Amino acid sequence: MTLKKIAEILAERKILLKTDEKTDSFFSQIENLSCDSRAIPENTLFFAKGVNFKREYLISAIEKGAVAYVSEKDLEVDIPLILVSDVRKAMSFVARGFYGDMTESYPLIGLTGTKGKTSTLYMLESIFREKFAKIGVLSTNEARCGEKTWKKTGTTPEALELFSILNGFREEKAEASIMEVSSQALKYDRVNGLTFSVGAFLNLAPDHISPTEHSSFEDYKESKKMLFPLCRKCALNLDDPYADEFLTTAPRENIITFGTSSAADIYAYDITEDRLGSSFSVKGLINIENMRINMPGRFNILNALCAVTCAYAIGFSENDIKNGLAKASASGRLEVVEKNGITVLVDYAHNKSSFEAVFEYVGNFYPDSKKILLFGCIGDRALDRRIDLPKVACPNADFIVMTTDDPGTEEPEAIFKEVEPELKKFTTPYVFIKDRAEAVGYAIENAKKGDIVILAGKGGEKTQMVKGKAEPYIGDMTAALEALKN
Template sequence: MSSPRPAHLRATDLAAVATLVDGVLEGEPVPVSGVSLSSQDIAPGDLYAALPGANAHGASYAAAAAQAGAVAVLTDAAGAQILEEAVPHLPRVVVADPRSVAGTVASMVYGTADLDLTMYGVTGTNGKTTTAYLINSALEALHHTTGLIGTVETRIGQDRIKSVRTTPEAPVLHALLAVMAERGVDSCVMEVSSHALSQHRVDGVRYDVALFTNLSQDHLDFHATMRDYFEAKASLFTPQRSRRGIVCVDDDWGQELAHTASVPVTTLSSVAGVDADWRLEAGDEPADFTLTGPDATLRLRSALPGDFNRVNTAMAALALMAAGIPAADAERALWQDPHVPGRMERVEVDAPEGLGLPLVVVDYAHTPDAVGAALRALRPVTRGRLVVVLGAGGDRDRGKRFAMGRAAAEQADLVFVTDDNPRTEDPAVIRAAVLEGATAAGSAAVLHDVAGRQQAIAAGVRAAFEAGPGSVVAVVGKGHETGQEIGGTVHPFDDVAEVKSTLRELVTAAGGRA
C-alpha cells in the first residue's frame, strides 16, 4: 500500500529545485508536483530521486519511473550517464549526493517548511515507541488532532497505516506531513531512528521538541561503534533539526548529550546523585511517581509497569510542557491509559475464575538493556516463576546476542531461547550465541533451546501454568510485529495471537471455554 499524498498539489519549477540544491539542470525546467525514491511509487508529475544502491543504481529504473508518470530525475553523475542512454529526453538535476538533498527537495515540493504543525521527535535505543504513544495519547486527551509516525504504524487523525520502517524515507515523510496539514492535524509525534538521521530521512524537518530517552548497545551492524551510534542520535539536537531538547541523563550518553547539544536542553533524571533540571521520584504505589522541577511538581502514574516506563511518562510530560502545554494539563492528560502495541502488552483470554492462568506480557525488548529492564519490571508482580521466551534477530548486530542471553538468565527462572527473525542466518547458530550468554550468567535459571517460535511460546506459557499461580511469562523481541522473516520470506506470525492460542488450549483442557 502506497503512502498517502496530499490532495492539493502545487507545481515547483525544476530550475528552482536545481538552485535550491546547487545542482546542474540538464534539460527543460519542467514543473514537478511530487517526489519519490521508488520507481514503483511514482505518481504523475513526480520528480524521481534515482540514488546509487548496493546492487543497482536507481537510474536503471528511470524508464519505468517515466512510464509511470515521472517528469524529471534527481541523481548523481553516475546516474546521469545511465539516464543519457536509457531516457535521454528526461530532464534531470545532477548533484554529488542526491540522498543528502532529497529531504530538502521534498520539503520544497510539498511545502512543509511553513506548515502549522507542532513537531515532536523521539530518539533513543529503547522507549521511543512508548514515549511517542504517551505524548500522542495525552495530546488527544487535550483535544488536539494528532499525527503519529513510528515503528508500529502511521496515524493521520483516526486513519491508520501499517509502518514499513520506524522513520520513512524523506519524500514519504514530507508527503505525510502535507497530508496531515490538509486534514487538520495540529501536532505530529515521530520516532526518529539513528538510521533515519544518518541517511538524511528527516532532513527538511525541524522539530519543536526533540527527546533523547537513552542509549545502549544496538545497531552495531550499521554503526561502526557506539560513538558513531551516539553521534547519529546527537545530530537531532542541532539548530538545523530541532528548537529545544529533552534529555534523560540516567546514562553517560545522556549526560554527554546534555553538555554538547547545540540547542537549549531540559534534563531529567531518575537516578540518585545525578544532577538534572527535573527529578523523578517513585511514589508509594508501584505506578505512581512525582516529577519535580524548577517551578512545578507533577503527580503522575505509569499505565505500563517498570521503572523505565515511569521515565517514558516523565519524558512525555516534559515534552508537552516544552511545547507550551500547562503543567496541570499535561499531568491530567497523562493519567490516560494508552494502548501501546507490543510494549509490555498484557495478553488475556476469558477463563473460569480460579483457573490460575499465568500473566503473559508481550514486549518488543530486543536489546540487552531492554530485556533486563522488562524482566526486572515483572519480577515484583511474580509470585511464582518468571519465564522468558526470547531470540535474537539474524543479519543484525551479532554482538548483542550473548548479552541478551545473559540478561535473560540473570533475571528469569526459566529461559526459552528460540528464533526471532533469523532472516538469512542459520537459526540454530543464533540460538547458540544467545544460549552461550545465558549459560555464562551462572544463574539458577533453567535453560531451554527450542527451535520454532510457536513451539517455544507454547512451551513457555505451559511451563508457567504448571509452575502454579502467580507465574509470569515475558515473550520478548518482536512485540507488535505480525510477520517472521526466515530465509528471505516473511511468514505471518503474531506473538499475541500465539499466546492467546495456548491460553485458550489451557482453558479448554481445564473444561472451561475461552
C-alpha cells in the first residue's frame, strides 16, 4: 500500500488535513504499520499518538526504519507527513485498508459489558466448536487461533496491533473470531475500522473511572454505547437497567434482545440453579428445552443467553447451541475446589458488580459458611474500586486478606494504605500480605472445616503487572492447591 492510497483512505473518512504529495516517496510501498517507536521494521508508516508523545520518539522510529508518519501536528522531521485531525481514528481506518475487511470471510463477534465478557466468550467458543474447526479468540487473557498464540497489550489492543492479530487469525484459516471489546477500545477508536457480524452488550455498572480511563460514569456509558453502530446485528441484555438507552443506538430491526422475562426476543424460563451450574429452557426466536451450563451463578445464565443469541444471529442450529453450551467452561470464573471440608472459590471478580455477583452465589449455596475473602486493587487505574470494593467486601466477608493484584507503577503497600480507611469504616477483621501466593496460603491455612475461601481478582491469570512488566505468577488456583496439600 502506498502513502498516496493511505492519504486517499483518510480523505474519504474526512480526517486528512495535509500531505507531502510532491515527494517521490509518496508513491513508495508501505510494508508495516506501527505506533511503538521501540518496534519499527523497515518501510514502516509510524503513527505519533497520545497526548504525551515526544518528538524524540519519532526520531528514534526514523532511525529504526520509519519512512513516513501520521500525526496531528507537524513535528518537523525529514520524512513525509500525513497530517490528520484524529490520529487514533486514522490508525483504525488505515489498518482496515492495510489488512482488509476482517468480516468478508468469516463472522466476527464483539462482546462488551462491565462483567461477563470472558465467560460469554468461552461459552460462545464452545458453541462454535460444534461447527467450526478453527476459531480466533481475543480475550482479556489471550489471543489464539488453533495452536498459535499472539502476545497482546490490554483487553483490546491498539488498532494496529488488533488488526495484525485478526489478520493472523485469518491466515491461520479461522472460520470465526470472537473478541472482547473494552470501553477504552471504543472510546479511543481502536475498533472503528471493524464491522462486527454481531455485537453484544451484557451489562453496565460503574467501573474504570479514573483520570487515565473515564472521567465519569456517563463517559464510561457513552463509550459502551459506541459498539452497536459498528455491528450488523446486535444482542442486548433486556434485564439490564440501561437496556433502553442501548436500544436507541442501532435500528430496532438489527437488535435481538435476551433476558429472563418474556418481553425479550429470546428468554430463559424454568430456571434451576445448583452449586455447579444451572439448567433452563429458552423460548422466543429460538426454542430449546432442558439446556445445561456447568458454570455456576445466576449471572452466568444471562451470559449463556447472550451466547445463545449471538449464535442464533449467525445461523447456528438449536442442537449445536445446546450441545456446545453444555461443554463450556472458563478457567478462573467461579472455579470451585473442595478438600478437607474447606471450599476454595477462584474468580476474576475485580469490580463492585462482580463482587456482588460472587457474594450472591456464595450466599445462595454456602449460606452458613464463614467467608474468608482475598483481594487487592490494581494500580494506576480504576481508582474507584479502592472505595467500592471494601463497601461490598466488608459487609459480606467474615475475614479479609488484602494482597497485591496488578500494582503497575504503584507500590502495593501504597495501594493498601489508600484502601485501608474504607476497611476501617467496618468491623470486619483484615490483614495485609504483600506476596499474593503467600496471602493465598495464609487464607487457606486459617480456614476451618465448613469455611469458604474466596480468591478474587486474578481468575486464571498467571502474571502480575509490576513496574510495567508482566511478572510470572503461579496463579490463584495453583497456590490454593499447594496450600490445600498441607
